[in-house]
Amino acid sequence: MLVVVPTAQAGRLLRESLAEAAGGLLAPKVVTPGHFLRTEHAAPESVEQMAWIEVMESVRDWTPYAAAFPLPPGEGEPPGWAMGLGKALAGIRASLQENALTISEASHRMGKTVEGERWEALSALEYKVEQQLARWGYESRSRMLARGTRVEPERRIVLAGVPDFPAAAVRHFAEAVVLIGAPEEMSSDFDDYGRPGPDWTDTLLAWPQPGSVTLTADPRQQAAEAMQVVAAAGTPSHDLALGSADEATAGELVRSFGRGGWVLHDPSNLRPAPLKAWLAAWRQFVSRPDAGSAVDLLGFAETSALTGGKRAQRVMALSAARDQWLARDRDDLQRIAALNPRNLESIQLAIDTLESLMRYRSIFLRDGVHAGLRRLLDRVDPEGRQSDPILEWSHATAPLANEIRRDAGFWIDLLCASLPDVPTPAPEDRVLDVQGWLELFHAPGQHLVICGMNEGQIPGRASTDAWLPEGTRKHLGLSHDAGRHARDAYLLMAMTEARRAEGRVDLLLTKTGADGGVLLPSRLLLAADEKELPVRVKQVFREVEPPDSSLAWTLDEAWKWQPPAVEKELRISVTTFADYLACPFRFYLKYVAGMSEPEPERVEWNQRDFGNVAHIVVEHWAVDEQAKDFAEAGKIEKWVHDELDRVIAERFGAKVPLAVRIQRESLRQRLSWFSRIQAEEWNRGWRIEEIEKKFELEIEGATIVGRVDRIERNIDGRRRVLDYKTGTTAGVVESSHRTGMNANTRLPAHLQDVPEILCTGADGKPKRWKNLQVALYSAALGGVDELGYFQLGATEGDVKLSLWDGFSIADRESAMACAGWVVRQVKDKVFWPPAEKVDFDDFKILALGRSLDETVAMRGGAA
Structure with a gap:
């Protein structure tokens, strides 16, 4: 005996039921309708797709195929266009195999329709594909099916509840026993192969009794309601038939029942092939x-x-x-x-x-x-x-x-x-499978729960294939919307009526899908007479409050993240004081915990890269004993330009990325302006004395480290310290280090009642420290007459020397006092609270759209 069931999962259910009912019975061979569409020695799918690709790429003149392709394929498209199109055309042939048709035979059937010319053009391409396969020694599966063969005529064939047996399979045997789950008096409603007739589309369908029809908001709520239905009925797992026509709900059912202690398996959950x-x-x-x-x-x-x-x-x-x-x-x-x-x-x-x-x-x-x-x-x-x-x-x-x-x-x-x-492999301890729509008819449980009773799921969604729309499918004898409607109407009635005397059926549907799209109730739920229909419409179209509509998302203490506790040697750079003064918590994340957001996917320099390369070029120029004393801008310019090219070649070789080449030209322009300013300063008597000078400074028992970009000595004896700046926000030196205060100034929480941060500007007005870098250069080096920046800005006007006019010993002492306060705070591990606002926030992503104060579980320090 050869038993035919609709799906492989239905076959497994049948074998399990036979084994349970008959014990040692030798089970018959159980197959799906696809068994009759198998062909030996046919061209593999990948080979057929390859043939389509070869044929389409060989076409030089698409005029004969213009009816199918008004715009010639491949024009203006990237390489590989034929692979996607070849797969689509091979897919058309696979669909036609349902009725054992080739494109050529379909073209004959479509000849007198408005689509006739399109199919004729496709048929001409198919002919070339068949020729290509023949040259390779293959024959297509479509052509072999179109010829027709008989399959295992010596076997007794039983169609066991197969409500949509494909037309092509019918041609492969002479007779069969057809088992239909319906009363004998309804036999005229089915054809010789158990397929429901067209009258089923007009059949009135009663809602389940006993049972329910439940409208839910989304797949998650639908799965939770299904669990509640089963729990309320007290149904054991061996008596439950649970299924869903919606894959999203199937996954939610596994999770929802899992929370209730039931291990479920979703056979429809697929994963990519290994490797x-x-x-x-x-x-x-x-x-x-x-x-x-x-x-x-x-x-x-x-x-x-x-x-x-x-x-x-x-x-x-x-x-x-x-x-x-x-x-x-x-x-x-x-x-x-x-x-x-x-x-x-x-x-x-x-x-x-x-x-x-x-x-x-x-x-x-x-x-x-x-x-x-x-x-x-x-x-x-x-x-x-x-x-x-x-x-x-x-x-x-x-x-x-x-x-x-x-x-x-x-x-x-x-x-x-x-x-x-x-x-996906099934868990060994599973108690139940989530069945698909076609498998549920074979599921033996007396309590039937069906999720996904929405249009597009039951009946299945109408074809969206541009080559095979619903009208074309019907004309070619393929499965179509009306046929699916009839099939699903019969299945729903059969499953409901089978449990009316002893059992229960619960149907669930949802208003929105997993993607948030609005869903309609299945037309099968609305198959009622004029008196009953308004009642059903009122129930399945009513408003449903989302399960979380009354919940306001708040960030509870339990959801706050804990920063890592880190112990490390206390060595503070002069450049980091600005970060602590701006925000102590961000200082902790950056310099103590060592957190940063990398950018490995970028294809151009970021601000750090740009500044590093600029520093390297001018540093190399300054260590060249001859070049650093060039008095002419042209000579300086040539040297730094050549060095820029060499430095970039060290990193990128001959193939410099386009974005970096653009940035290189921007830096080259800045170096030209630098050369002019440098020549002017040399002629004013300034000579480079030291570069990249490292120093250490002891403050409050902590080691403060730093590196001075450039120390100069004038021929008249004055000494000057300069720091290179390539950013666009360096501005005037003093305003980069301290900001004005007035009666309306609102200090950040971590700076309130801290007298050490206060100072007096050169204009006599009250200010507060926000950066200590250059001021601490004076304290570390001593004997400094001038402090400032050598700016390498983006415009000619931004490439200049910016000096701190009026910097005094009082300023230096005030800066040291402020530094002492910061050191004491760091030593005492005071890194809280975070500032509400900062100029540049490298840790914005950690705030989850709120403030760091709301999202971090840390009070009074980082320990």
Whole structure:
């Protein structure tokens, strides 16, 4: 006996029921309708798709096919356009197989319709595809099905509750026993193969008794209501038939019943085929073997076999190199390593990682995709647990590799497109499966709960395929909306009536889907007479309050995040005082906890990068004993321009990214303006005495460290300290270090009642300190006559010297007092409260749209 059921899951239910009812009975062979549409030795799907691609890419004149393609495919489209279109056209052929049609036969049927010319054009393309397959030694599945064959005529065939048996399968056997779940007197309502007739679309359907129809707000509430229904009825798991026509609700049912202690399994929950995501990442690395692609590839455990483990460390090393140096590939990393950076060990690990992956990439490309895949699989899947579908594809397409010259990326894309998703494994301790709509008819439980009773789910959604709209599908004898309506009306009646005497049926629907879109009730729920219809409409269209409508989201103490507690040696840089004065908590996050937001994906310099390169160029100029004493702007300009090119070549080689080339020209312009100002200062008698001078300063028992960009001595004996600034906000030195105060000034909470932050400006007006950098240079170096910035701004007017006029000993002592207060605060671990507003907030993302005070669980310090 050959028993036919609608789906594989229905077959499993049938076998389980037979085993439970009959014990040692030898079960018959149970198949789905697809069994009759199988063909031996037909061209694999990937080969047929390949044929479509080859044919379409070979077309030079699309005029004969203009009825189907008014705009010639491929014009103005990126490479690879044929793969997507080929998959779509192969999909049309797969749909037509339901009635054992080729496109050519469909064209004959559509000849006298308005779509006739389109189908005739497609038929001409199909003919070329069949020729291409024949040259490769294949025949298409569509053509083999169109010829028709008989399947296992010696078996007794039983159609067990298959309400939509495909037309093509009918041609494969002479007779069958058809089992229909309905009273004998309704036999005329079905055809010879158990398919409901068209009159079912007009059938009035009673609502379940006993049972209920429940409207909910969304899939989550629908699943919770289903759980409540089962709990209220006290239904045991072995007597429950639970299902959903909506995949989103199926997942919610697993979660909702799980909270109630029931382990459910959703057979419709699919996951990508094993190694599919890894193959996509490998394809990216093969096409673009750079650091970014390597980081993506290292996200998969399989890559450990190619790099020798340490995936996390390798990702961190590559990401740090990209973030700090804009390193793109191995050559960039090797150039960076030659510069002897502080993190040389990390750079070397990044180099080793790329070299390992590049080695396997070279072998892969050398051996060809098919042989290369087999070698890779031996490494990443040595036990062969995940490789079978890939090896099957490789076996099917390998003969074409010698005839079709394609790059590795194309073959991997074709492979990934051919790998179907696979079911998620069922938990061993599950007590129930969430059935789909067609499986529920075979589920034996006396208590039936169906979710997803919405239009588009039951009956299924009308076709949105531009090639096969509903009218065309009906004309070609394919499944269509009216047929699905009739099928689902019968199924709902059958499942409801089967439990009317002994059992219960509960139907649930929702007003909105998982994406928030509005859903309508299923038309089956509204199949009532004129008297009953208003009552139903009132119930299924009523307003439903969302489950969380009365809840206002508040940030409870339990939801606040705790910053890390860190103990470290107290060494404070002169540049960090400004951060503490702006916000003590952000100071803690940045300098104590070491938190920052990296930007490894950027393709251009950020402000830090731009400033670092500018500093390096002028530093190298200043250490050149000859160049630093150039008195002519032209000579200085040439030197710094050449040095800029050399510094960039050290990092990027000959292939400098476009964005960086643009930024390089901007910096080159600033260096030209710098050269003019420098020449003027040299002629005024200023000579560079020291650069990048490190110093240490003891304040309140803490070591304050700093580095002075430039110390000068005038020929008249005066001494000057300058700090390079490339930002656009440096402004006047004094206003960069302290800000005015008046009666209306509102100090941040952490600065209130702190006299050490107060000072008097050169104009005699009250001010407060907001930065101590240059002032502390004076305290650390002593004997300084002038302090200021050498600004390298974005405009000619912003490239200049900005000096602190009137800086006095009193200013220095006031700055030292303020620094002492900050040091005492840091030593006492006082990093709270955070400031409400700051000029630049590097930690805005941590506030979750609110203030840090509301989102952080920390009071009185960071300990």
